[in-house]
Amino acid sequence: MTKYPKYWKEVKARKFRYCSRCGAEIRVGEYYWRESVEDRFLHVINPKNLCPECHSGQGNDAEKKT
Numbered sequence: 026m027t028k029y030p031k032y033w034k035e036v037k038a039r040k041f042r043y044c045s046r047c048g049a050e051i052r053v054g055e056y057y058w059r060e061s062v063e064d065r066f067l068h069v070i071n072p073k074n075l076c077p078e079c080h081s082g083q084g085n086d087a088e089k090k091t
């Protein structure tokens with residue numbers, strides 16, 4: 026059971042990252058999706074990052090809302 030629902034937030038990359046799913050490069054200045062929680066005082070430890078392709082292709086996970 027999750028206390029704080031996680032969701033995917035679109036953010037602009039401020040440093041070089043890799044997609045957690047397909048390993049694609051996410052370059053500085055590009056947008057990607059980062060795992061976040063609905064609590065401003067809480068941060069996800071080691072959040073997952075998704076490139077736009079994976080985010081749009083994963084359907085179920087992304088659109089599942091409580």
Ligand SMILES: [Zn+2]
Nearest residue numbers: 044047076079
């Ligand atoms: Zn990807």
